[in-house]
Amino acid sequence: MPHSNQPGRSVASRLFEVLFALRTGRSRLTLADLTRETGLPHATVRRLALELVEAGALDRSPDGGFTVGIRLWQLGTLAPLSVPLRTVALPFMDDLHAALRQHVQLAILEGTSAVLVERLSSGHAVDVASQPGGQLPLHSSGVGKVLLAHAAPDLTDQIIAAGLTPHTQHTTTEPTWLRAELAECRETGVAYVHGETSLGVDSVATRVLNAEGEVVAALSVVVSAGTVDLRTVRPTVIACGLAVSRSLGWRPSAGTRQAGPLARAAGPSSRSRSSD
Amino acid sequence: MPHSNQPGRSVASRLFEVLFALRTGRSRLTLADLTRETGLPHATVRRLALELVEAGALDRSPDGGFTVGIRLWQLGTLAPLSVPLRTVALPFMDDLHAALRQHVQLAILEGTSAVLVERLSSGHAVDVASQPGGQLPLHSSGVGKVLLAHAAPDLTDQIIAAGLTPHTQHTTTEPTWLRAELAECRETGVAYVHGETSLGVDSVATRVLNAEGEVVAALSVVVSAGTVDLRTVRPTVIACGLAVSRSLGWRPSAGTRQAGPLARAAGPSSRSRSSD
DNA sequence: CGGGTATGTTCATTGAACGAACATCGCCGT
DNA sequence: ACGGCGATGTTCGTTCAATGAACATACCCG
Numbered sequence: 026m027p028h029s030n031q032p033g034r035s036v037a038s039r040l041f042e043v044l045f046a047l048r049t050g051r052s053r054l055t056l057a058d059l060t061r062e063t064g065l066p067h068a069t070v071r072r073l074a075l076e077l078v079e080a081g082a083l084d085r086s087p088d089g090g091f092t093v094g095i096r097l098w099q100l101g102t103l104a105p106l107s108v109p110l111r112t113v114a115l116p117f118m119d120d121l122h123a124a125l126r127q128h129v130q131l132a133i134l135e136g137t138s139a140v141l142v143e144r145l146s147s148g149h150a151v152d153v154a155s156q157p158g159g160q161l162p163l164h165s166s167g168v169g170k171v172l173l174a175h176a177a178p179d180l181t182d183q184i185i186a187a188g189l190t191p192h193t194q195h196t197t198t199e200p201t202w203l204r205a206e207l208a209e210c211r212e213t214g215v216a217y218v219h220g221e222t223s224l225g226v227d228s229v230a231t232r233v234l235n236a237e238g239e240v241v242a243a244l245s246v247v248v249s250a251g252t253v254d255l256r257t258v259r260p261t262v263i264a265c266g267l268a269v270s271r272s273l274g275w276r277p278s279a280g281t282r283q284a285g286p287l288a289r290a291a292g293p294s295s296r297s298r299s300s301d
Numbered sequence: 302m303p304h305s306n307q308p309g310r311s312v313a314s315r316l317f318e319v320l321f322a323l324r325t326g327r328s329r330l331t332l333a334d335l336t337r338e339t340g341l342p343h344a345t346v347r348r349l350a351l352e353l354v355e356a357g358a359l360d361r362s363p364d365g366g367f368t369v370g371i372r373l374w375q376l377g378t379l380a381p382l383s384v385p386l387r388t389v390a391l392p393f394m395d396d397l398h399a400a401l402r403q404h405v406q407l408a409i410l411e412g413t414s415a416v417l418v419e420r421l422s423s424g425h426a427v428d429v430a431s432q433p434g435g436q437l438p439l440h441s442s443g444v445g446k447v448l449l450a451h452a453a454p455d456l457t458d459q460i461i462a463a464g465l466t467p468h469t470q471h472t473t474t475e476p477t478w479l480r481a482e483l484a485e486c487r488e489t490g491v492a493y494v495h496g497e498t499s500l501g502v503d504s505v506a507t508r509v510l511n512a513e514g515e516v517v518a519a520l521s522v523v524v525s526a527g528t529v530d531l532r533t534v535r536p537t538v539i540a541c542g543l544a545v546s547r548s549l550g551w552r553p554s555a556g557t558r559q560a561g562p563l564a565r566a567a568g569p570s571s572r573s574r575s576s577d
Numbered sequence: 578c579g580g581g582t583a584t585g586t587t588c589a590t591t592g593a594a595c596g597a598a599c600a601t602c603g604c605c606g607t
Numbered sequence: 608a609c610g611g612c613g614a615t616g617t618t619c620g621t622t623c624a625a626t627g628a629a630c631a632t633a634c635c636c637g
Contacts, residue, residue: 034593035593035594036593036594055583055584056583056584056585057582057583057584060583067583067584067585068585068586068587071584071585071586089583089584
């Protein structure tokens with residue numbers, strides 16, 4: 026039986042199975058790697074991979090390794106997140122970075138993860154593994170919590186159903202607790218993380234709104250635990266988030282739909298549920 | 302005849318015809334746009350585009366526009382030019398930017414164009430249209446000339462055969478003249494451009510070498526004509542290019558294959574190949 | 578030299594891709 | 608109201624490109 030693939034699968038799906046076998050940390054794969062990764066017959070993988078090379082989507086080094094091609098990278102730069110979001114946010118992130126001398130991150134929601142879009146790091150700050158293009162968990166990162174809090178409610182159900190993987194002993198694994206955190210975040214517009222992603226790393230995150238008052242991104246400052254008082258960082262982060270939102274066309278009045286309570290959150294006083 | 306496409310074309314090729322219809326400045330296309338752009342029957346384009354959306358390669362806005370998807374952007378960030386080239390070059394480009402307060406560009410060769418990989422701009426400097434991911438002509442830009450000079454000789458023939466499109470009245474359109482410039486550049490490692498890409502914009506470009514002594518990129522400073530003495534900029538650019546090359550593992554001794562003459566070019570005076 | 582792994586090549590089979598034709602919707606000018 | 612027009616969406620018989628098991632080669636290691 027020389028055609029025993031399960032029917033219903035399109036060429037395109039197979040093609041992208043090969044393409045997306047390249048992931049963070051696995052950005053250079055051999056033909057055998059691709060075969061293992063996809064589970065497809067090696068003859069098929071070979072044919073598809075060579076077609077991808079011919080199209081310029083992949084590059085092949087003389088030693089046989091496949092990597093993402095320059096043309097595909099170029100195509101990626103056309104993604105709408107480059108403009109206006111990144112362009113608009115970058116100067117403000119620069120300011121935030123200059124003021125605090127700590128990591129500053131910008132992330133958006135994609136499927137069931139937060140995707141890191143932009144990042145400014147300080148040499149002397151804690152090292153975080155993530156790079157632009159990398160993924161962060163929705164339930165245990167600052168930006169993740171902000172994005173999850175403002176996403177469709179059933180996404181939270183999905184995330185909880187999928188299991189709240191504990192990355193450290195501080196990761197929130199209790200569904201009720203997480204839901205409470207998210208509700209709090211919806212109220213204040215801010216999310217805190219204390220060593221939930223990795224030990225000794227804290228972060229404060231806030232939301233970024235567009236002209237329609239929708240949460241389009243999350244902005245966070247990541248600090249080494251204990252070095253900085255998060256209560257100091259909080260208003261700075263909030264102000265920066267508001268500044269970016271404003272530049273995207275958001276106005277406090279226009280934003281009543283989702284962003285109403287943020288006004289209260291902006292003041293550090295009211296009910297400072299601190300961190301210590 | 303319900304199957305009148307010219308045979309020999311693969312699905313993959315059609316798929317990428319649709320994908321690469323998205324170009325700089327045309328990063329958001331409707332179905333009709335894609336159909337016009339590719340010349341394929343609209344039923345085919347529709348099917349392919351929807352498959353691309355399902356795979357996450359494209360995003361479709363509610364109003365029907367197709368844009369590059371986030372997953373494709375993520376995939377692009379895995380391209381080998383991000384690491385090590387960009388990562389290594391960025392700090393040095395920062396220094397160059399800090400020292401000169403002018404545009405600093407990093408580009409690589411891709412096909413018959415130079416592709417802008419990284420760019421630092423100063424608000425008060427001349428405005429150049431190009432963005433990371435954008436293309437620059439090989440015959441009329443600084444980085445282009447550097448890359449062309451060190452590429453396979455038949456690429457020059459190709460470029461000349463394709464016609465030296467004049468972008469301004471200063472663009473080199475005479476093949477012999479261009480070849481002379483390229484020879485000069487091979488000798489000195491530096492290329493100058495005086496208003497060839499756009500009027501009033503000058504640039505100085507130099508090469509970046511890897512551990513094997515191959516030219517892997519070009520580095521340039523772009524200035525408004527007349528504001529800066531290019532003779533001042535030249536040694537700074539050269540030193541920066543050498544610094545990046547060193548960080549990539551290149552050593553003057555090891556680089557004799559292609560990089561021999563650079564030593565002379567490095568010193569403003571004939572042969573003080575200064576590193577001190 | 579035999580076993581293992583990575584890569585490359587062949588070819589009969591067939592189902593997925595194809596696209597002409599048809600259908601629908603909204604828009605604009607008359 | 609009507610008809611022309613462009614954009615989008617849907618159908619379906621035809622057929623050729625995609626498929627993958629089998630074979631072939633090359634290399635490494637014990």
